[in-house]
Amino acid sequence: MDNYQAPLRDFRFLLEDVFDANQLWERLPGMSGVSTDFVRTVLEEGARIASRELAPINHSGDREGCEWADGTVTTPQGFRQAFTALGEGGWLSMNGNPDYGGQGLPKMLTVLIEEMFYSANTSLFLYGTLTAGAAYCIESHGTEAVKRRYLPPLYDGRWGGAMAMTEPQAGSDLGLIRTRAEPQADGTYRVKGTKLYLTGGEHDLTENIIHLVLARLPDAPAGTRGLSMFLVPKFLVDERGALGRRNKLRSLSIEHKMGINGSATSLMEYDEATGWLVGEPHQGLATMFTMMNYERLSVGMQGLGLSAIAVQSAGAYAQQRLQGRAPAGPVHPDESADPITAHPDVRRMLLVQRALVEGGRAFAILVGRELDLVRYADDDDEREQAAAFVGLLTPVAKAFLTDRGLDCCVLAQQVFGGAGFIVETGVEQFVRDCRIAQIYEGTNGIQAQDLIGRKVLRDGGATLSAFVDRLRAELPRDARHYAATTAEFDRLIAVTADLIERCEQDPNLAGAIATDFLELFGYTVYAWLWARMDACAGADEFGQAKRYTAQFYFDRVLPRADALVRGIRADSNALMAVPDAMF
Numbered sequence: 031m032d033n034y035q036a037p038l039r040d041f042r043f044l045l046e047d048v049f050d051a052n053q054l055w056e057r058l059p060g061m062s063g064v065s066t067d068f069v070r071t072v073l074e075e076g077a078r079i080a081s082r083e084l085a086p087i088n089h090s091g092d093r094e095g096c097e098w099a100d101g102t103v104t105t106p107q108g109f110r111q112a113f114t115a116l117g118e119g120g121w122l123s124m125n126g127n128p129d130y131g132g133q134g135l136p137k138m139l140t141v142l143i144e145e146m147f148y149s150a151n152t153s154l155f156l157y158g159t160l161t162a163g164a165a166y167c168i169e170s171h172g173t174e175a176v177k178r179r180y181l182p183p184l185y186d187g188r189w190g191g192a193m194a195m196t197e198p199q200a201g202s203d204l205g206l207i208r209t210r211a212e213p214q215a216d217g218t219y220r221v222k223g224t225k226l227y228l229t230g231g232e233h234d235l236t237e238n239i240i241h242l243v244l245a246r247l248p249d250a251p252a253g254t255r256g257l258s259m260f261l262v263p264k265f266l267v268d269e270r271g272a273l274g275r276r277n278k279l280r281s282l283s284i285e286h287k288m289g290i291n292g293s294a295t296s297l298m299e300y301d302e303a304t305g306w307l308v309g310e311p312h313q314g315l316a317t318m319f320t321m322m323n324y325e326r327l328s329v330g331m332q333g334l335g336l337s338a339i340a341v342q343s344a345g346a347y348a349q350q351r352l353q354g355r356a357p358a359g360p361v362h363p364d365e366s367a368d369p370i371t372a373h374p375d376v377r378r379m380l381l382v383q384r385a386l387v388e389g390g391r392a393f394a395i396l397v398g399r400e401l402d403l404v405r406y407a408d409d410d411d412e413r414e415q416a417a418a419f420v421g422l423l424t425p426v427a428k429a430f431l432t433d434r435g436l437d438c439c440v441l442a443q444q445v446f447g448g449a450g451f452i453v454e455t456g457v458e459q460f461v462r463d464c465r466i467a468q469i470y471e472g473t474n475g476i477q478a479q480d481l482i483g484r485k486v487l488r489d490g491g492a493t494l495s496a497f498v499d500r501l502r503a504e505l506p507r508d509a510r511h512y513a514a515t516t517a518e519f520d521r522l523i524a525v526t527a528d529l530i531e532r533c534e535q536d537p538n539l540a541g542a543i544a545t546d547f548l549e550l551f552g553y554t555v556y557a558w559l560w561a562r563m564d565a566c567a568g569a570d571e572f573g574q575a576k577r578y579t580a581q582f583y584f585d586r587v588l589p590r591a592d593a594l595v596r597g598i599r600a601d602s603n604a605l606m607a608v609p610d611a612m613f
């Protein structure tokens with residue numbers, strides 16, 4: 031399946047009608063040049079790149095995969111050319127700082143570009159995501175000299191980026207990291223250790239690769255408080271930015287994987303490689319979190335992008351596949367059978383996908399809006415509030431978009447019947463490529479712990495309440511789904527208050543209900559998004575489709591929240607009374 035049609039009409043509806051992005055951009059300093067026409071042009075050009083440059087090498091890239099030989103990695107045919115096109119076209123510097131050659135575009139816009147690129151070719155775009163994430167981290171924490179030297183070539187795609195945290199014994203628990211960094215007389219560090227599963231750790235797409243490595247200084251305390259972050263380039267770079275000798279890091283092998291086969295995942299060895307400290311000593315985790323948070327939303331977009339192309343394929347297939355007759359009598363009596371869209375169960379599958387994908391896209395823009403406020407608002411209180419909302423929403427964006435993303439990819443595959451299991455139709459690749467998004471960048475289980483522990487319990491639910499108040503204020507009282515949405519908000523607040531009390535008595539409770547709570551939060555916010563989309567939909571066919579889907583969401587998807595609430599109200603005994611030996 032190398033065809034991809036970007037949902038441009040949907041993008042415009044969300045930015046212009048639902049979120050009135052223009053009004054926001056006009057009042058944010060630095061954003062005033064972002065006009066509706068400009069945004070439309072950027073989206074159209076992004077759609078062109080996605081469908082012409084990225085989608086045609088998606089399936090072939092999956093079949094070919096990457097090859098490792100003696101420390102070098104060869105990516106699939108066409109990847110280098112397409113990556114160069116992304117860099118030269120400015121698609122890797124969209125959010126970059128204009129002082130160093132970035133474009134400073136709003137995140138509300140660029141999440142949609144990310145969606146398109148992930149839909150068209152997830153494996154290829156992952157190299158770009160790691161590059162943009164590394165640049166963002168350097169921009170946030172690097173010295174002026176480091177920014178001048180490293181940002182321009184990362185922004186234009188001449189160099190790539192990699193994030194080096196995981197080690198064989200240290201995955202979710204980064205406190206177990208053993209890689210060491212010894213200070214040298216010249217101010218550099220010798221980095222020694224082995225890192226596992228590095229996306230884009232080695233490849234042939236760029237002339238240099240900048241690794242951001244978590245390691246321990248000799249005097250470091252144990253655990254996560256003893257980590258520092260080091261910039262370790264594949265080729266050393268002189269003051270003028272010219273490439274020098276090869277640094278002492280090496281890919282020992284690449285992984286054979288279930289999906290994202292065009293994305294090279296390396297086992298890396300740093301053998302006294304030369305590195306530079308970025309940020310403060312022992313604050314490496316906080317420094318790296320700049321990159322991780324960027325990547326977490328981006329991984330959410332991977333889930334969304336893949337489910338978006340999957341639902342597009344499923345809809346097209348269902349309309350032309352003839353099997354059986356509609357329960358209320360033939361829809362096409364002149365044909366041998368009706369299209370499978372006549373069957374209520376197939377409609378269920380297609381509408382669940384639509385409700386979750388379109389709701390997810392609106393959710394991504396909502397997160398993008400808060401990120402833009404953090405970066406560009408001139409009012410300190412507004413920036414602080416938005417930063418708290420970003421903290422609350424990031425684990426949900428990562429986990430809910432990828433969990434629902436995989437659900438939708440599997441449903442799309444189901445709509446294809448047997449053809450969905452066959453490689454040539456392409457839909458099985460979406461399922462395989464989506465699965466990793468639930469695992470990396472912190473598993474979805476870890477995201478759920480983050481939400482309930484750090485973002486909800488720690489401040490007694492204050493940020494969550496403020497966020498819900500903000501959403502309530504933004505929903506017109508005469509909206510068709512106003513009452514249903516506010517009832518969901520009331521319930522979320524009541525469930526949260528009850529949890530805060532019960533978690534004080536039961537140390538296992540937060541972990542026991544974390545995933546259910548994240549899902550409840552996700553379905554509740556999607557209710558608000560669907561209520562808003564419904565309220566903003568026009569009288570045309572497009573608007574009517576939005577209203578049908580909104581109704582379906584409230585009638586058939588949102589009731590999942592009832593079951594989640596029942597589970598959350600149970601105590602942790604159902605899990606914790608079970609003896610370890612039973613597993």
Ligand SMILES: Cc1cc2nc3c(=O)[nH]c(=O)nc-3n(C[C@H](O)[C@H](O)[C@H](O)COP(=O)(O)OP(=O)(O)OC[C@H]3O[C@@H](n4cnc5c(N)ncnc54)[C@H](O)[C@@H]3O)c2cc1C
Binds near residue numbers: 194201203471474
């Ligand atoms: C294809 C691929 C690409 C990757 N790319 C990168 C990369 O570029 N850079 C990088 O640094 N890493 C990368 N990773 C590593 C990835 O981020 C880790 O695999 C992931 O964070 C999980 O760690 P783990 O595999 O050690 O699982 P573990 O930490 O062993 O977890 C196993 C299970 O236990 C659960 N669990 C663990 N601890 C807790 C807890 N405290 N509470 C509740 N549940 C818990 C987890 O949710 C999971 O279900 C990549 C991995 C893969 C497979």
